[in-house]
Amino acid sequence: MGVVFLRARAVTLLGGRQIRLPLISFRTSRLTLYKPRTLIFVKFRVASQSVKMTESSASKLLNGEACQRALRAKNAGKNGFVKNHCVFEHPRKYRRPAEKNQNATSNSSLYKKPFSESFEETPLLVAVLTYMGYGILTIFGYFRDFLRHWNIEKCHIAHEREQQKDFVPLYQDFENFYTRNLYMRIRDNWNRPICSVPGAKVDLVERVTHNYNWTFEHTGKVVKDVINMGSYNYLGFAENTGACAGAAIETTHTYGVGVASTRCEIGNLDIHEELEQLVARFLGVESSMAFGMGFATNSMNIPALTGKVRNLIPFLFLFCFRFLSVEEFWNSACYSLKEKQLFLQRIIYKKKKGCLILSDELNHASLVLGARLSGSTIRVFKHNNMQSLEKLLRDAIAHGQPRTHRPWKKILIVVEGIYSMEGSIVRLPEVVALKKRYKAYLYLDEAHSIGALGPNGRGVVDYFGLDPKDVDIMMGTFTKSFGAAGGYIGGRKELIDYLRCHSHSALYATSMSPPVAQQIISSMKIIMGEDGSTLGADRLRQLSENTTYFRRKLREMGFIIYGNDDSPVVPLMLYMPAKIGAFGREMLKRNIGTVVVGFPATPIIESRARFCVSAAHTREMLDTALEAISEVGDLLQLKYSRRGRPLSSLGWSSEESLLQD
Amino acid sequence: MPLGDCWKHLSWFYYQYLLVTALYMLEPWERTVFNSLLISVLGMAVYTGYVFMPQHIMAILHYFEVVQ
Numbered sequence: 001m002g003v004v005f006l007r008a009r010a011v012t013l014l015g016g017r018q019i020r021l022p023l024i025s026f027r028t029s030r031l032t033l034y035k036p037r038t039l040i041f042v043k044f045r046v047a048s049q050s051v052k053m054t055e056s057s058a059s060k061l062l063n064g065e066a067c068q069r070a071l072r073a074k075n076a077g078k079n080g081f082v083k084n085h086c087v088f089e090h091p092r093k094y095r096r097p098a099e100k101n102q103n104a105t106s107n108s109s110l111y112k113k114p115f116s117e118s119f120e121e122t123p124l125l126v127a128v129l130t131y132m133g134y135g136i137l138t139i140f141g142y143f144r145d146f147l148r149h150w151n152i153e154k155c156h157i158a159h160e161r162e163q164q165k166d167f168v169p170l171y172q173d174f175e176n177f178y179t180r181n182l183y184m185r186i187r188d189n190w191n192r193p194i195c196s197v198p199g200a201k202v203d204l205v206e207r208v209t210h211n212y213n214w215t216f217e218h219t220g221k222v223v224k225d226v227i228n229m230g231s232y233n234y235l236g237f238a239e240n241t242g243a244c245a246g247a248a249i250e251t252t253h254t255y256g257v258g259v260a261s262t263r264c265e266i267g268n269l270d271i272h273e274e275l276e277q278l279v280a281r282f283l284g285v286e287s288s289m290a291f292g293m294g295f296a297t298n299s300m301n302i303p304a305l306t307g308k309v310r311n312l313i314p315f316l317f318l319f320c321f322r323f324l325s326v327e328e329f330w331n332s333a334c335y336s337l338k339e340k341q342l343f344l345q346r347i348i349y350k351k352k353k354g355c356l357i358l359s360d361e362l363n364h365a366s367l368v369l370g371a372r373l374s375g376s377t378i379r380v381f382k383h384n385n386m387q388s389l390e391k392l393l394r395d396a397i398a399h400g401q402p403r404t405h406r407p408w409k410k411i412l413i414v415v416e417g418i419y420s421m422e423g424s425i426v427r428l429p430e431v432v433a434l435k436k437r438y439k440a441y442l443y444l445d446e447a448h449s450i451g452a453l454g455p456n457g458r459g460v461v462d463y464f465g466l467d468p469k470d471v472d473i474m475m476g477t478f479t480k481s482f483g484a485a486g487g488y489i490g491g492r493k494e495l496i497d498y499l500r501c502h503s504h505s506a507l508y509a510t511s512m513s514p515p516v517a518q519q520i521i522s523s524m525k526i527i528m529g530e531d532g533s534t535l536g537a538d539r540l541r542q543l544s545e546n547t548t549y550f551r552r553k554l555r556e557m558g559f560i561i562y563g564n565d566d567s568p569v570v571p572l573m574l575y576m577p578a579k580i581g582a583f584g585r586e587m588l589k590r591n592i593g594t595v596v597v598g599f600p601a602t603p604i605i606e607s608r609a610r611f612c613v614s615a616a617h618t619r620e621m622l623d624t625a626l627e628a629i630s631e632v633g634d635l636l637q638l639k640y641s642r643r644g645r646p647l648s649s650l651g652w653s654s655e656e657s658l659l660q661d
Numbered sequence: 662m663p664l665g666d667c668w669k670h671l672s673w674f675y676y677q678y679l680l681v682t683a684l685y686m687l688e689p690w691e692r693t694v695f696n697s698l699l700i701s702v703l704g705m706a707v708y709t710g711y712v713f714m715p716q717h718i719m720a721i722l723h724y725f726e727v728v729q
Contacts, residue, residue: 133683140691185686212688578685637677 110429112465117384117424117564122575122605123640130575130605137577141181145173156214178599186581187213189596195222197240198231200616202593226588227621229611230595234452234568235539236616237483237523243531244483244522248515255514263500267511275517279488282524283458284468287497288490290520291505292512294447294477297487298366299373300505302443304498305473306355306412307374354401358392358440359414360384362422367414367445376412377402383422386430389413393438411440417449417460417476421602421610423563423571425449428460432470441472451481452568457527457540463566481527484519486512543568543615546622550613553626558639562608570611571597572629572638579636580607586635590628 147153157180160170188209196203204223207216237244251271261267272290280288291297355376359367361383371378379396381388393411400407413435415426428444435442446459454462459476461468468474474490489499500506527536547568554561560573574580577598584596598607613622633639679685684692722728 129681133681136695137683137686140687140695182686576680576683578680578683581686582680635676636680 110433115425115427115564119422119424119562120560120641120643122573123642126575126640127605130577133577134604137182141177144181145177156211182577183598184213186584188216189581189584192593193218198228198233198238200228200233200236200614200618200621201225202228202231204588204593223588223591226591226593227617227625228593228614229625230593231614232448232480232612233483233614233616234448234481234543234612235457235483235523235527236614237481237519237526239483239616243526244519247522248519251518252515257513257515259511259513261510262508263506263511269511269514269517271514271517271521272511275512275521276488278521278524280490282528283474283490284461285474285490285492287493287495288488289496289499289503289506290478290486290488290512290517291503292486292509293505294479294485294487295366296505296509297475297477297489298364298445299370300509301475301489301499301503302357302367302370302412302414303374304502304504305374305443306357306410307376354406354408355410355412356396356408357412357414358389358396360416360419360426362419363414363416364420364445364447367416371414383419384424384427386427386434389431390434390438393434393440397438411438412443413440414443415445417444417446417453418564418567418569420448420569421571421597421608423561423567423569425453425460425463425564425567428464428466432466436470442470443473443475444471446474446476447487448480448569449567450476451527452543453566455540457481457536478516478520482520482523484516484523486516486520539615543613546613546615546617549619550611550622550626553622554629555641555643557626557630557633558641559629559633560641568613570613571608572611573640574607574609574638575605575640577607579638580609582636583609583632583638586632587628590632592625592628 144153148155148157157176158171160167164170188207193205193207194202195205202225204226206219206221206223208219209216231238239245255269255271259267259269263272275290276288279290280286291300355374357371357374357376357378359371359378359380361380379392381392396408396411399405413431415428415431418425426444431442434440444460449463450459451457453460456462458468459474461471461474468490472491473495475487476490477487478484479486489496522531525531526533527540529536544566547566547570551561551565551570554570554572562571562573563569574583574596580596580598584594587594594609594611596607596609602608611625617625676685679692682695684695687695719728
């Protein structure tokens with residue numbers, strides 16, 4: 001009887017397309033799972049008719065059979081390439097770019113304001129010297145490992161005891177080579193303990209090391225009022241005074257701090273419901289759901305959306321209702337062996353659902369982890385490169401799944417709003433155009449861009465002036481602009497209702513703490529302007545002014561800065577490994593706290609210092625910081641840019657020429 | 662005073678050398694090891710050049726028939 005309840009049911013999901021989620025599917029209903037996708041070649045630049053083809057005839061076309069349209073295509077004889085009808089054409093002539101400047105040229109109709117990003121190429125001499133530096137460090141690393149192995153030097157890292165030397169090794173010595181020999185030497189730039197609220201200025205605990213960063217000791221002193229250029233405090237809501245903090249204190253008095261349960265059990269507070277309705281209103285979507293941790297939002301919800309999900313509720317239902325154990329079920333006489341096999345196949349060993357994830361090259365670790373956990377096929381396109389994405393989409397639709405060539409059940413494009421290591425903004429209008437044409441779904445991770453971009457602070461969708469309903473799944477975090485912790489997912493009501501039941505984070509993770517939820521509610525109301533003051537609008541304006549000023553000044557000084565001109569994340573290139581440590585330490589000497597990043601978060605030669613501009617920074621603080629950065633840049637010779645600075649190197653002769661005019 | 666200036670310049674150049682070769686990150690005894698290796702290799706190169714340069718120059722001039 002339990003089986004009757006568990007028939008395949010169609011769930012309308014994500015825009016009205018019927019997707020069948022078989023909890024149990026029998027042989028007959030299998031045929032309905034695979035609807036042949038129709039391939040639509042729409043006329044764009046080539047004068048040809050739009051043709052609807054089924055999958056089999058499309059594969060014939062690709063195999064080079066005579067067809068009117070195929071003859072017009074240049075590479076009809078090649079297997080496996082679908083060309084010449086792309087929305088975004090490759091540039092006709094191949095030019096070696098002196099810098100990879102990605103101004104939108106042919107697609108300017110999609111953008112309301114100029115999209116200017118730049119990633120200046122690494123100077124050749126700098127690259128060679130960087131490799132040389134890493135080579136020297138590697139040689140010394142091997143030398144030190146040799147000394148440690150032969151016990152000439154005391155070994156500080158984890159290693160097995162003498163008695164266990166002949167056992168299977170517990171610690172992979174070589175994998176930690178980089179950590180042991182390169183990271184440890186400049187480790188004092190990271191994990192610095194903070195002892196005040198991380199606002200525009202922060203207090204650091206002073207620490208010294210007597211054995212070259214293997215151990216630290218606190219001296220007991222505190223370095224006060226360090227200008228904080230590293231916290232993701234874009235709108236300045238990380239503060240311990242003010243309306244948000246007051247409301248959070250009130251909420252702590254009402255609810256306490258811990259929730260002691262998950263959302264599905266008894267941890268669903270009314271403040272969570274209020275928060276979710278507010279977030280949905282803020283984003284302009286139908287419904288939203290909030291989670292306690294931003295990383296877990298991505299890694300636990302992408303598996304729920306694509307790929308295999310162990311649907312535990314019917315599993316538990318069946319086994320609690322009828323059977324006490326798998327052995328009993330297996331030995332029961334009421335089902336034939338074949339039925340039992342099918343049942344187990346469907347329930348316990350859920351087959352791959354045939355979903356495809358197209359993710360950007362530089363996506364965050366949480367997105368990569370979520371995609372890998374989901375078990376679906378992952379294909380990676382070049383960073384922010386719409387031609388690459390389109391090619392992948394066309395290949396996926398034309399060829400289908402790898403061996404069977406069946407059409408993909410779902411294609412999910414995963415992008416981020418602002419990429420925090422590059423400072424680049426996603427080309428959202430183009431992605432949305434592609435998604436609509438090729439009928440894929442879009443997952444937008446607005447961890448850094450929500451609250452920081454756009455005239456109303458509603459993120460990258462607001463920045464480009466698009467409709468929030470175009471993005472199927474809008475995900476974001478509350479850590480950065482709202483001064484709290486946690487993440488959210490917003491979208492259609494059916495999607496969010498589905499996630500409430502099927503997300504691992506909702507089932508197993510503790511729900512958000514009440515004062516944190518209240519902080520988000522108050523800060524979001526301030527940004528929307530619903531608290532009656534202009535504080536939100538002031539902060540948004542201050543942030544964009546600070547960003548423009550800071551970036552312009554750094555560019556003028558001659559540093560290589562990556563990314564879009566409007567993004568508050570400013571990566572400054574350092575390249576050489578010794579300069580990573582030197583930059584961090586010199587800036588701290590001048591009372592400015594910065595975050596420096598090296599391998600493996602960035603490519604090996606492209607290490608950088610990442611500044612996060614905040615609305616809480618005043619113009620004076622930024623000027624102090626800029627002066628210090630310039631000084632350190634001269635000391636360390638970091639001004640690599642070769643773009644021709646305006647008048648800065650001419651000095652007095654330029655002034656004279658101006659006067660003469 | 663020029664000597665102080667000179668010392669500052671040299672000190673700045675040495676700092677740049679440390680940064681570029683990543684010796685900045687190494688412990689003092691490692692720097693000593695690397696510097697002594699480098700100086701010994703360079704010293705040997707200079708000495709070899711000093712000893713053999715006249716012969717090489719005479720050979721080149723002989724090849725180009727400038728000198729018999």
